Amino acid sequence: MNLKKIFIIAAMMLVILAVAAVSGCNEGSDDGPKATEKSADATDVPEVTEEPTAAPTEVPWQVDDQGRRLAGTDSGLTRDGTPKKYFTISFDDGITQDEHIIEIYMKYNFTSGTFFIDTGLFGVSWDWVGQTLGMPSLKHVRWTEAQIRAGIYDGYDVAVHTLGHMSLKDQKESVVIQQVQEDADNIYGITGIYPVGMAWPGGDTEYNDTTIKIVRDKTTIKFARATTTTNKFKLPKYWLKWTPTCSITAGNLLKLAEKFVAAEAEEDMLFYVWGHGYELDFYDSWDVLDQLIKMMTEADDIICVTNSEFYQLFKDEVPAYK
Numbered sequence: 001m002n003l004k005k006i007f008i009i010a011a012m013m014l015v016i017l018a019v020a021a022v023s024g025c026n027e028g029s030d031d032g033p034k035a036t037e038k039s040a041d042a043t044d045v046p047e048v049t050e051e052p053t054a055a056p057t058e059v060p061w062q063v064d065d066q067g068r069r070l071a072g073t074d075s076g077l078t079r080d081g082t083p084k085k086y087f088t089i090s091f092d093d094g095i096t097q098d099e100h101i102i103e104i105y106m107k108y109n110f111t112s113g114t115f116f117i118d119t120g121l122f123g124v125s126w127d128w129v130g131q132t133l134g135m136p137s138l139k140h141v142r143w144t145e146a147q148i149r150a151g152i153y154d155g156y157d158v159a160v161h162t163l164g165h166m167s168l169k170d171q172k173e174s175v176v177i178q179q180v181q182e183d184a185d186n187i188y189g190i191t192g193i194y195p196v197g198m199a200w201p202g203g204d205t206e207y208n209d210t211t212i213k214i215v216r217d218k219t220t221i222k223f224a225r226a227t228t229t230t231n232k233f234k235l236p237k238y239w240l241k242w243t244p245t246c247s248i249t250a251g252n253l254l255k256l257a258e259k260f261v262a263a264e265a266e267e268d269m270l271f272y273v274w275g276h277g278y279e280l281d282f283y284d285s286w287d288v289l290d291q292l293i294k295m296m297t298e299a300d301d302i303i304c305v306t307n308s309e310f311y312q313l314f315k316d317e318v319p320a321y322k
């Protein structure tokens with residue numbers, strides 16, 4: 001990594017920190033200086049201006065044994081032993097609607113999005129998605145590698161959705177490993193951050209016990225998001241079968257969001273929403289995403305995290321698999 005990139009990353013971090021200081025739901029520390037800033041008077045200026053003086057070398061990335069920066073380790077978040085409410089959201093496939101999703105995120109200074117991408121399918125258009133849904137005009141077009149290198153996902157969490165998005169349940173072990181690990185390697189090559197997680201391509205019908213154990217034992221991937229809706233605000237039971245609260249298309253999504261905002265955390269709580277950008281076009285429900293992010297960022301007691309940040313915070317408390 002060259003010096004210029006370090007400075008760019010440092011500058012981005014400073015902007016995020018500065019923004020976080022005035023935002024209820026943020027990537028910054030949930031204890032210490034941030035908590036003080038949130039309750040500080042508007043006149044308490046010195047407190048707010050303190051953090052941006054941090055030197056670039058203080059960006060706290062953790063690295064693996066090959067020196068690669070690991071996803072989710074730069075949030076500055078720690079846990080202080082008291083129960084908290086966490087919100088995380090992810091979108092699959094690495095498609096062009098993600099740009100609009102990020103526009104909505106930026107409107108609320110929300111930097112906690114996770115995107116699962118398939119680096120073996122750059123630029124591929126899946127016309128069959130719209131045709132299957134009876135809306136031939138519906139686009140499902142993946143970004144090209146050049147577009148992603150140009151910065152579509154900069155500042156967001158990019159994770160594995162396998163190379164080719166194939167069903168993994170009946171594949172040879174070597175194929176599963178290649179599909180997962182090469183996607184991770186490619187993402188590292190593009191972003192400079194090594195992913196720690198994935199979303200199962202095709203959802204819960206396309207993997208099985210054997211697949212999970214291959215990923216657990218033979219790859220570096222630590223979590224894998226499933227597609228079963230729980231309607232609950234619970235921590236995952238297993239990292240490699242991480243069941244979300246609900247889909248972005250769920251009819252009760254905003255009701256769940258209201259319930260989560262109103263909830264008192266007696267134990268750590270997680271509201272996990274997942275989906276695909278094309279679904280927001282299909283249902284014409286962009287306003288639902290807008291409202292969701294507004295609600296999560298405006299709540300003082302909700303900590304927004306990427307999937308990878310949540311994993312890093314709770315990695316010792318949830319088993320990989322049974």
Ligand SMILES: [Zn+2]
Nearest residue numbers: 092093201202
């Ligand atoms: Zn997918």
